[in-house]
Amino acid sequence: MTHLRPRGRRLLAVPLGLTLAAALGLLPGAASAASAPEPGGGAAAAADETLSYVVNTKTDRRTIARVRDAIGDADGSVVVTYKKIGVFVAHSTNPDFAAELRDVRGVQSAGATRTAPLKPSATLETSAPDVYEGAAEARSQDPDVEPLENEQWDLPAIGADKAHKISIGSRDVTVGVIDTGVDDRHPDLKANFSAEQSASCVGGVADTEEGAWRPFDPQGDYHGTHVAGEIAAARNGVGVAGVAPGVQVASLKVSEPDTALFFAEAVVCAFVFAGDHGIEITNNSYYIDPWLYNCLDDPDQRAIVDAVNRASKYAMGKGTLHLAAAGNSNDDLASDEIVDDSSPDDSTPVERTIDPSECWDVPTQLPGIVTVSATGVDDDKSYYSSYGKRVVDVAAPGGDGYQIPDTPSKNGRILSTLPENRYGWLQGTSMASPHAAGVAALIKSEHKWLSPTLLHLMLKAQADNPGCPEFYDPDGNGVEDSTCTGGKRYNGFYGAGIVDAYDAVRR
Numbered sequence: 001m002t003h004l005r006p007r008g009r010r011l012l013a014v015p016l017g018l019t020l021a022a023a024l025g026l027l028p029g030a031a032s033a034a035s036a037p038e039p040g041g042g043a044a045a046a047a048d049e050t051l052s053y054v055v056n057t058k059t060d061r062r063t064i065a066r067v068r069d070a071i072g073d074a075d076g077s078v079v080v081t082y083k084k085i086g087v088f089v090a091h092s093t094n095p096d097f098a099a100e101l102r103d104v105r106g107v108q109s110a111g112a113t114r115t116a117p118l119k120p121s122a123t124l125e126t127s128a129p130d131v132y133e134g135a136a137e138a139r140s141q142d143p144d145v146e147p148l149e150n151e152q153w154d155l156p157a158i159g160a161d162k163a164h165k166i167s168i169g170s171r172d173v174t175v176g177v178i179d180t181g182v183d184d185r186h187p188d189l190k191a192n193f194s195a196e197q198s199a200s201c202v203g204g205v206a207d208t209e210e211g212a213w214r215p216f217d218p219q220g221d222y223h224g225t226h227v228a229g230e231i232a233a234a235r236n237g238v239g240v241a242g243v244a245p246g247v248q249v250a251s252l253k254v255s256e257p258d259t260a261l262f263f264a265e266a267v268v269c270a271f272v273f274a275g276d277h278g279i280e281i282t283n284n285s286y287y288i289d290p291w292l293y294n295c296l297d298d299p300d301q302r303a304i305v306d307a308v309n310r311a312s313k314y315a316m317g318k319g320t321l322h323l324a325a326a327g328n329s330n331d332d333l334a335s336d337e338i339v340d341d342s343s344p345d346d347s348t349p350v351e352r353t354i355d356p357s358e359c360w361d362v363p364t365q366l367p368g369i370v371t372v373s374a375t376g377v378d379d380d381k382s383y384y385s386s387y388g389k390r391v392v393d394v395a396a397p398g399g400d401g402y403q404i405p406d407t408p409s410k411n412g413r414i415l416s417t418l419p420e421n422r423y424g425w426l427q428g429t430s431m432a433s434p435h436a437a438g439v440a441a442l443i444k445s446e447h448k449w450l451s452p453t454l455l456h457l458m459l460k461a462q463a464d465n466p467g468c469p470e471f472y473d474p475d476g477n478g479v480e481d482s483t484c485t486g487g488k489r490y491n492g493f494y495g496a497g498i499v500d501a502y503d504a505v506r507r
Contacts, residue, residue: 243438374398
């Protein structure tokens with residue numbers, strides 16, 4: 001997903017107007033989904049410390065006006081109002097702000113989007129990419145092969161090299177990269193970049209000024225540029241090729257400076273912007289901070305899920321399909337319980353045991369979103385990839401250091417673009433999701449009329465399923481690391497199967 005912690009760092013819709021508890025059939029007094037921390041997660045601000053909040057309401061004018069007034073009465077200020085989905089983003093120093101807003105008529109959920117106050121926090125330790133040191137801009141001797149394509153084992157793994165002889169995708173299709181920003185000046189990206197569909201959504205308000213969508217720090221915030229190249233690096237005789245090198249990419253920057261964290265208000269902005277600006281597909285290689293899993297019995301975390309789900313559903317209603325990385329924790333998202341010791345990641349993490357049916361990885365587990373697990377060159381699930389029957393929809397190449405390709409470098413990770421005209425290798429479900437997004441873009445290019453639901457179904461229909469392994473031991477130590485359940489048609493490791501770009505364009 002993002003943070004290297006982007007998902008590369010470690011990355012049936014609920015109707016608007018219904019609370020998530022009602023839509024999911026959860027009853028008041030249901031058993032707690034998390035053993036710690038206590039509901040509220042320690043999200044209340046101390047006096048004079050400003051927190052950011054989402055307040056989710058009914059969408060009629062009277063309610064919107066009433067809640068706007070109530071935010072002021074509770075010593076809050078409105079940052080932005082998304083009236084069509086009933087989501088306010090607000091700031092307040094009042095430690096009781098969320099509790100007071102929950103008592104307002106028409107408010108369906110309200111909560112803090114973070115546990116630390118609105119000020120820069122310590123820079124995250126992130127694993128640096130393995131930078132390609134060769135002559136990346138050397139022209140290829142073969143006009144049909146990019147100079148670094150012999151290092152891209154991932155393209156033939158899904159038949160993308162063969163697919164490009166039939167279709168490279170249409171410029172009428174745009175994939176929005178919701179991430180750390182994209183360096184649109186990169187020679188492999190600039191021809192396919194859509195500036196008019198790009199923005200920075202950091203803080204919750206779209207900024208469309210020239211370059212606002214670019215990374216804050218080109219050396220550290222490389223994740224979004226890598227993802228963009230995997231999707232649509234051009235076949236131009238320079239560098240690498242993307243899965244769909246003829247489609248456009250847009251940048252929706254949502255990670256904050258210094259911390260590279262992804263908060264709910266920014267992602268709400270990005271989803272709404274994507275829907276309103278004709279973006280057909282979004283890639284989401286991250287999870288929403290500060291919670292690896294957002295539990296519906298916690299009022300703050302529930303408000304985060306509610307707000308992002310409303311925005312996601314809004315964009316889907318406008319014709320946008322969302323794909324998201326399954327995560328890099330090797331968690332079984334269909335199990336009875338998972339131990340999360342990394343949340344909240346903006347302050348002090350507290351170990352808690354969660355029920356993944358009631359505590360969601362957002363946006364990965366939101367209704368209607370295509371969840372993507374990662375594979376290596378041998379088509380085995382990547383050792384780090386989270387998985388889960390009836391959670392994972394499809395799989396795609398994300399890289400795996402244990403699965404070694406027959407390439408010049410023998411590097412099992414994914415080679416793609418980096419800011420400032422560089423290239424480098426990364427691995428993660430962050431890399432798998434854009435491969436699937438690229439295949440979805442190829443399908444959409446051939447069948448422009450497809451709705452998000454039909455595109456989702458067609459993406460799964462083209463996939464090839466290797467089935468569950470008899471014994472999954474990627475590191476070869478004799479211990480089974482994960483258990484795959486399901487059959488050849490659908491299982492927890494691969495969902496419907498590994499995406500197939502060649503089948504996507506020839507059928």
